[in-house]
Amino acid sequence: MDLAEALTVLGLHPGATMEQVREAYRTRVRAAHPDLAASADRDAATTRTATITTAFALVRRAVLDGGSGTVPPPAPPPRPQPAAPPRPRPWEVDRVEADADGDTIAIAAPPSEAFALLLEAGARVGGIGYVDRQLGILEVIVRFEGGPSCSVLITLQGRAFGTDAFCTMESIEAAPTPSLRPVVEALVEELTGPR
Numbered sequence: 001m002d003l004a005e006a007l008t009v010l011g012l013h014p015g016a017t018m019e020q021v022r023e024a025y026r027t028r029v030r031a032a033h034p035d036l037a038a039s040a041d042r043d044a045a046t047t048r049t050a051t052i053t054t055a056f057a058l059v060r061r062a063v064l065d066g067g068s069g070t071v072p073p074p075a076p077p078p079r080p081q082p083a084a085p086p087r088p089r090p091w092e093v094d095r096v097e098a099d100a101d102g103d104t105i106a107i108a109a110p111p112s113e114a115f116a117l118l119l120e121a122g123a124r125v126g127g128i129g130y131v132d133r134q135l136g137i138l139e140v141i142v143r144f145e146g147g148p149s150c151s152v153l154i155t156l157q158g159r160a161f162g163t164d165a166f167c168t169m170e171s172i173e174a175a176p177t178p179s180l181r182p183v184v185e186a187l188v189e190e191l192t193g194p195r
Contacts, residue, residue: 003062004074006055014073018063021071025056103180105165105188111136111156114163118154121190125183126152141172142183148175152183 007013010024029052030036034045059071066072107114118138122128126142129151136156143149148171157164167184171177 001051001054001058002074003058003072006058006062007071007074009051009055010059012059012071014071016071018060018069021056021059021063025052028052103167103184105167105184105191106159106162107165107191108162111158111163114165115156117191118156118165118187121187122152122154124190125186140183142169144178144182147178148173150177150183152180 001009007016010021010028012021012024016024029049032045032048032052034042034049036045063069063071105118107117109117112133115133115136115138119128119131122138122140126140128139129141130137130139132138138154138156140152140154141149142152150169150171152167152169155166157166167180167187169177169180169183
C-alpha cells in the first residue's frame with residue numbers, strides 16, 4: 001500500500017492534521033470492527049480492519065517523517081523507464097550462413113542454435129540415430145541411392161563467431177563408404193534454404 005491508497009482508505013487528503021488522521025482512523029475502525037459485524041461477515045470485517053490499521057500506520061509515519069504536522073502529498077508515481085534496446089547479437093536467428101569445407105560446416109550461430117538447426121536439417125536429409133546436446137554430438141543415418149546406408153557423425157565446436165560442425169561418415173553395411181561431400185552439401189542446402 002502506498003500513501004495515496006492509505007489516504008483513500010482513511011478518506012483523507014494531503015494537508016490533513018494528525019488529529020484529523022486519528023479521528024478518521026477511529027471512525028473507520030469502529031464501523032468495520034469484527035466484534036460489531038454479523039457472524040457471517042467477521043472474516044471480511046477482520047480484513048477491512050487490518051487494511052484500515054495498515055493505512056493509519058503508513059499515514060502516521062508520513063506525517064511524522066514530514067515534520068510539518070500534516071499529511072504530505074503522495075509521491076508522484078515513478079516514471080516509466082524506456083525499454084532497453086535489444087542487445088545486438090553476432091548472428092541472425094532467421095538467417096543461417098553455412099559454408100562447407102570438405103568435412104566441416106561453418107555455421108554463423110552459437111553452438112546451441114547451430115545444434116538445433118543441424119538437428120532439423122539432419123532429420124530432413126536422413127534419419128536421426130543419436131543425439132547428445134551436452135557434448136554437441138549428432139548422428140544422422142543416410143541411405144545413398146543404389147548405395148549403402150551410412151552413419152554420419154557430426155560433432156560441434158564453438159568458435160568466436162559461430163560454430164564448426166565436423167562430419168565423418170562410415171558405411172553400416174558390407175559396402176565401401178561413399179564420398180561425404182554429397183551429404184555435407186545436402187546439409188548446407190537444408191541449413192541455408194528457406195525453412
